[in-house]
Amino acid sequence: MGRRLPRSFFRRSSLLVAPALLGTDVVRVLPDGTPLRARIVETEAYEPDDPASHAFRGPTARNTVMFGPPGHLYVYLAYGVHHCMNIVCGTEGVASAVLLRAAEPLEGLEAMQRRRGAVPPRDLCRGPGRWTQAFAVDRALDGTDVAGGQDLWLERAVAVSPQRIVAGPRIGITSAADRPWRFCVAESRFLSRPEGALSRPRSSAASRPSR
DNA sequence: TCCCCGATTAACT
DNA sequence: GTTAATCGGGGAG
Numbered sequence: 001m002g003r004r005l006p007r008s009f010f011r012r013s014s015l016l017v018a019p020a021l022l023g024t025d026v027v028r029v030l031p032d033g034t035p036l037r038a039r040i041v042e043t044e045a046y047e048p049d050d051p052a053s054h055a056f057r058g059p060t061a062r063n064t065v066m067f068g069p070p071g072h073l074y075v076y077l078a079y080g081v082h083h084c085m086n087i088v089c090g091t092e093g094v095a096s097a098v099l100l101r102a103a104e105p106l107e108g109l110e111a112m113q114r115r116r117g118a119v120p121p122r123d124l125c126r127g128p129g130r131w132t133q134a135f136a137v138d139r140a141l142d143g144t145d146v147a148g149g150q151d152l153w154l155e156r157a158v159a160v161s162p163q164r165i166v167a168g169p170r171i172g173i174t175s176a177a178d179r180p181w182r183f184c185v186a187e188s189r190f191l192s193r194p195e196g197a198l199s200r201p202r203s204s205a206a207s208r209p210s211r
Numbered sequence: 212t213c214c215c216c217g218a219t220t221a222a223c224t
Numbered sequence: 225g226t227t228a229a230t231c232g233g234g235g236a237g
Contacts, residue, residue, distance in 0.1 A: 044218070052218070054233095062233060079219050080231025086218085099218055129219055172218055192219095 005154040007147035010070035014045035014089040014096040019167075019183045021087075021098060023160035028135045028152045030111065036135055037107035038125045039157055041188040044099040044170045044181055046086070051175035055095030066095040071147030075132070075139055082129025083138045087146060087154075101128050101171070101182075102192040127192040160185055166195050 005024065010017055021040050028036040046053040054076065055066045065074045066088055074086040074097050090096035103125040105112060112124045112134035125131040132138065137152070146153050164187065167180040171193060184195045 046218075054218075057234085060234070076218085077232065079217060079229085081229070082219050084218060101218085127220070170218070174217085 003155040003157075005147070005156060007069070007071040009154075010087060010089045010147065011091060012089065014047055014098045015181065017087070017089045018043040018045040018098045018181065019165050021100075021154070022165060022183060022185050023158045025106070025155045025157040026100065026103060026135070026152065027155055028108075028137070029150060030108075030136055034108055034111045036105075036111060038103035038105045038131070038135070040100060040103050041185040041190045042102035042192055043183050044101060045183070046097050046099065046181070048090075048095050050179070052170065052173045052177075052179075053095065053097075055097075059095075063095065065143045066097050068092060068143075071145060073137075073141055073144040073146055073152065075137060075142040077139065078129065083132040084128040085132050085135075085137050085141075099128060100131065102126050102188075102190055103131060104188065104190040105134070122190060126190055168195065 021043050023039065025037050025039050050056060054063045059067050062076060065072055068088060069092045070088050070090060072088045074088055075083055078084050084099060086097040086099045088097050105121055105124045109121055109124065115136060116124055116130065116134050123130065124134045141151065144151055164185055166184050166186045168182050169177055169180055170182045184191050186195055
């Protein structure tokens, strides 16, 4: 088919990869052989000089994969509760990655609901933690090769014209909140949060009504 | 070794 | 719209 994204696709800045991933499909093959498919509608870029990046302070046991070659999965546990998956970008030695935040489920919905409960299809992959739960992705898949492996990969699906892509501040980020590195398919109903919605400010004077 | 806090979600009011 | 839950990472001491 030749639709599968090759390693070269990821060997560039996450700022280019993140919007380019919109409209591509993530294919996951469960251990029992069940195929899952979902179409990406929301991503976030994380760059080497990025205070919000897990790798900003250098390599650690957790983020090792981010410093490796592109086209691999970086999976971490957030808030001690949910897993989030990223695709490593750039060149080896440079920590750059794209967080997969939300997608439209297309195939294997029953298998996803088996893991997530009988939630509406719209909620199966709406948010990074929900998506990894639906796709059975956890730390065990940290480092998985998505360019050459058989567990999870990406396929070119539909083209999303630049006019339909909107960028905004990343979700849940406190530092470098000014960098508009969250990319969404504007009209999608599968976004984790409505496009344009700002993350709630941490108790600050500005958020308090001045009566 | 301890302690704080986060690339969040679900269940509330 | 708000908030509790939950736990591993990593900086500080």
